Amino acid sequence: MTMTDIMPPGLALKKVDERIMTLNVGPQHPGSGHMRIVVQIDGDYIVACDPDPGYVHRGEEKMAEYRNYITNVPHLERPVIHDSCNVLYPYVLGAEEILGIEVPERAKYVRVICSELNRCIYTMYWLAIYGIFLGHSTMFMWPAGDRELLIDLMEKVSGARVTHAHFIPGGVRNDLPANFEDVCLRQVNYFEKRIKEYAAVFYDNPILISRTQDTGILSRENAIRYGTTGSVLRASGVDYDLRVKAPYDVYDELDVHTNVMKEGDSYARSKVPWLDMIESCNIIRQALQKMPKSGSVRTKLKPNPKTKGPATVYKRVESGRGSLGCYIVSDGKTEPYRVKMSVPSFRNLLAMPNLLIGEKLGNMPSVYWSLNYWPVEADR
Amino acid sequence: MSAIAPKFKLSEFIKSLLDNIFWIVLLVSLIGIPAIQVILFYIEMPVINGELLTPFLAMTWLADPSRSLPILKAFMATDMFRVMAFPGFGFAALIAAGTIFVERKMLAKLQLRVGPFYCGKIEGILQLMGDGLKLISKEIIIPAKADKPIFWAAPVIFVATAAAFVALIPVAPGWVVADVDLGLLGVFAVIGFFPIITILSAWSANSKFPFIGGIRALFQMVSFEIPLILSLLGVVILTGTLNLSEIAASQSSFPWIIFLPVGAIVFFITMLAELERIPFDLPEAESEIVAGWLTEFSGMMYGLVQLGTYLKLYAFAGLFVVLFLGGWNGPMVVPPFPEEILTDGIVMGPITAKFPGLPLFDQQMLNGTLWFVLKTVGVIFFILLPRGVFPRIRIDMLLSLGWTKLIGLAFVNIFIALGLLYAGVLGPGGLQ
Numbered sequence: 057m058t059m060t061d062i063m064p065p066g067l068a069l070k071k072v073d074e075r076i077m078t079l080n081v082g083p084q085h086p087g088s089g090h091m092r093i094v095v096q097i098d099g100d101y102i103v104a105c106d107p108d109p110g111y112v113h114r115g116e117e118k119m120a121e122y123r124n125y126i127t128n129v130p131h132l133e134r135p136v137i138h139d140s141c142n143v144l145y146p147y148v149l150g151a152e153e154i155l156g157i158e159v160p161e162r163a164k165y166v167r168v169i170c171s172e173l174n175r176c177i178y179t180m181y182w183l184a185i186y187g188i189f190l191g192h193s194t195m196f197m198w199p200a201g202d203r204e205l206l207i208d209l210m211e212k213v214s215g216a217r218v219t220h221a222h223f224i225p226g227g228v229r230n231d232l233p234a235n236f237e238d239v240c241l242r243q244v245n246y247f248e249k250r251i252k253e254y255a256a257v258f259y260d261n262p263i264l265i266s267r268t269q270d271t272g273i274l275s276r277e278n279a280i281r282y283g284t285t286g287s288v289l290r291a292s293g294v295d296y297d298l299r300v301k302a303p304y305d306v307y308d309e310l311d312v313h314t315n316v317m318k319e320g321d322s323y324a325r326s327k328v329p330w331l332d333m334i335e336s337c338n339i340i341r342q343a344l345q346k347m348p349k350s351g352s353v354r355t356k357l358k359p360n361p362k363t364k365g366p367a368t369v370y371k372r373v374e375s376g377r378g379s380l381g382c383y384i385v386s387d388g389k390t391e392p393y394r395v396k397m398s399v400p401s402f403r404n405l406l407a408m409p410n411l412l413i414g415e416k417l418g419n420m421p422s423v424y425w426s427l428n429y430w431p432v433e434a435d436r
Numbered sequence: 437m438s439a440i441a442p443k444f445k446l447s448e449f450i451k452s453l454l455d456n457i458f459w460i461v462l463l464v465s466l467i468g469i470p471a472i473q474v475i476l477f478y479i480e481m482p483v484i485n486g487e488l489l490t491p492f493l494a495m496t497w498l499a500d501p502s503r504s505l506p507i508l509k510a511f512m513a514t515d516m517f518r519v520m521a522f523p524g525f526g527f528a529a530l531i532a533a534g535t536i537f538v539e540r541k542m543l544a545k546l547q548l549r550v551g552p553f554y555c556g557k558i559e560g561i562l563q564l565m566g567d568g569l570k571l572i573s574k575e576i577i578i579p580a581k582a583d584k585p586i587f588w589a590a591p592v593i594f595v596a597t598a599a600a601f602v603a604l605i606p607v608a609p610g611w612v613v614a615d616v617d618l619g620l621l622g623v624f625a626v627i628g629f630f631p632i633i634t635i636l637s638a639w640s641a642n643s644k645f646p647f648i649g650g651i652r653a654l655f656q657m658v659s660f661e662i663p664l665i666l667s668l669l670g671v672v673i674l675t676g677t678l679n680l681s682e683i684a685a686s687q688s689s690f691p692w693i694i695f696l697p698v699g700a701i702v703f704f705i706t707m708l709a710e711l712e713r714i715p716f717d718l719p720e721a722e723s724e725i726v727a728g729w730l731t732e733f734s735g736m737m738y739g740l741v742q743l744g745t746y747l748k749l750y751a752f753a754g755l756f757v758v759l760f761l762g763g764w765n766g767p768m769v770v771p772p773f774p775e776e777i778l779t780d781g782i783v784m785g786p787i788t789a790k791f792p793g794l795p796l797f798d799q800q801m802l803n804g805t806l807w808f809v810l811k812t813v814g815v816i817f818f819i820l821l822p823r824g825v826f827p828r829i830r831i832d833m834l835l836s837l838g839w840t841k842l843i844g845l846a847f848v849n850i851f852i853a854l855g856l857l858y859a860g861v862l863g864p865g866g867l868q
Contacts, residue, residue, distance in 0.1 A: 087723030
């Protein structure tokens with residue numbers, strides 16, 4: 057066995073053709089994120105693409121086997137700290153079923169509000185990076201600044217600006233602060249007005265449209281076949297949103313509209329999350345209206361809660377990137393036997409090589425980031 | 437105080453100051469002044485106002501500063517002053533530095549930020565100086581497999597070429613470094629050097645991302661040079677000259693942009709592409725090819741390339757002003773020099789100071805410079821503005837834009853110019 061045989065794909069220095077150049081995009085590259093994309097180009101066209109995630113693997117699933125159901129909360133939200141409420145949501149739902157506890161009605165509404173706020177926070181961060189990937193520095197600064205509105209709200213709710221650890225089995229950690237409804241309504245209304253202004257500078261920009269339309273087209277059949285979820289799936293014309301199709305907590309009492317675009321190109325994939333943010337503002341307003349004005353937000357647990365016995369549970373939620381699942385196996389002890397997260401980032405990444413082959417090198421950032429991929433979540 | 441210098445003693449501080457002053461005085465008086473005297477003794481001194489400049493005369497400036505005015509005027513008439521200071525490098529570098537500062541602050545205001553803020557107390561006005569110091573003090577790292585002589589030379593040649601471009605721009609009547617009759621051809625020749633320098637530096641770095649960036653820059657510059665040259669032919673047809681000073685002087689009553697707006701638009705777009713500014717910053721596309729052909733440059737080599745880029749920006753803006761916006765022409769706003777200072781001198785209490793050499797600059801020149809700078813700053817503003825509004829375009833869109841649409845528009849502009857000429861509306865020499 058030679059050295060090149062045991063090398064991971066892409067590192068092997070085989071010379072295929074004089075015309076073909078192998079580019080290592082990442083991990084030390086401003087346009088890669090915490091991953092590497094091995095790209096082979098023929099002139100300006102990509103002929104082979106090999107995404108290579110795994111640079112930020114932290115063993116979150118293994119760590120979960122040494123902590124009990126409550127102490128798992130702060131570290132399981134680390135894969136996507138900008139979306140920390142949503143990434144914790146399926147674990148909390150599953151743990152509640154295993155522990156056999158009921159959640160108060162008000163806590164469910166608080167969870168919906170926090171979840172939607174976090175979806176917007178995550179999507180703004182994603183949009184900022186999408187802007188700078190396309191060389192649009194204003195679209196980097198505006199979302200990064202307007203994100204602060206919602207971060208301030210979440211700071212009022214949970215005390216932390218990014219890693220909230222707010223959802224716990226049994227409800228949420230704290231009740232909403234006094235006067236929160238008014239502040240939240242005001243900030244969210246302003247936020248919605250503000251993100252609608254992005255259309256003028258970004259989404260209706262003729263250069264952006266001509267650059268992203270008809271690039272990286274993911275057909276409806278392929279989107280389903282590769283197992284993509286979330287905004288990528290909805291941009292390919294599949295009406296699939298877990299908040300509507302399999303409602304959890306109180307989403308069945310709220311009127312959620314699913315944004316679907318039929319094109320399946322980079323432009324549609326970049327626009328659907330933006331439409332989702334506007335829809336999130338609607339959901340927050342509804343939830344604030346329907347939320348019980350008082351009541352408990354947490355079923356108190358003992359410090360080291362006991363389970364009812366061996367059980368398995370699988371829960372899914374719609375996160376900022378798509379359907380996020382959590383599979384928990386309990387053998388009756390105080391710690392879970394196995395926690396497995398099914399993350400949307402990794403599912404969306406699987407579509408990437410097929411989208412990039414045949415594209416021009418200049419389309420790589422726009423196609424790559426439109427897949428709504430978060431490297432840390434894929435590695436866990 | 438204690439945190440900064442724990443063992444601070446005022447007496448030692450004063451002693452060290454006095455030590456420094458002692459050594460400076462000693463070295464200046466023992467080495468500096470004799471050296472200056474020796475140099476002044478051996479070189480041939482100019483005759484100013486019928487008086488031979490001797491070292492003794494030069495020393496009298498210390499007693500009477502007004503006596504230095506004639507030699508200052510004599511110096512300003514030399515080519516050295518023109519190359520180094522006023523219409524040449526120093527003036528352009530000053531405008532380039534201002535451009536960088538304005539760009540950062542303006543972009544910050546567009547993006548709801550404050551921009552440079554702390555360095556220099558007032559709105560971060562010394563930020564550029566700080567950045568320059570940082571770049572100078574950084575280590576220069578050269579890739580091991582680079583072709584070292586070419587790699588070292590590339591930034592220097594780039595700045596030199598940009599400075600050569602600056603030398604062709606007339607700022608005020610008679611104030612131009614190189615007043616050549618084929619000035620516009622000279623501009624085309626200098627512009628033609630930039631892709632060669634770019635591809636040389638990219639190739640010599642022996643790295644993949646600079647190589648792709650260099651190839652892109654080559655494509656972009658070569659394909660946009662043709663519409664650039666064609667868009668300027670309309671002006672040449674109407675003025676009948678290639679001398680930039682004469683082109684500027686021909687617009688004393690109206691600027692050419694009134695008759696040739698198509699050419700001005702085509703030239704502005706090609707200018708953005710030649711300058712590699714957003715939306716045409718493909719050779720430096722960060723998310724695709726790191727920093728393009730600048731990837732391997734570090735420290736002051738990068739700083740030199742940036743200096744060259746902004747000199748080029750000033751030169752292009754100046755060219756736009758000269759060709760389309762009337763150059764230095766504008767209403768006379770500078771007041772004439774007060775005659776009583778020449779005749780009576782300035783009365784300061786008991787002393788009356790007389791300055792026989794004044795005025796240093798005539799009124800025409802000051803007014804011309806003022807209008808030129810105002811127009812140039814306006815054009816630079818519009819060059820900077822797209823950076824806050826547009827994303828980057830793709831190389832195939834860029835090439836199709838350059839080879840089809842812009843060349844077509846440039847020909848439309850030439851036909852407009854020919855029509856105006858043969859219809860007898862306009863011709864060499866102005867309105868007929």
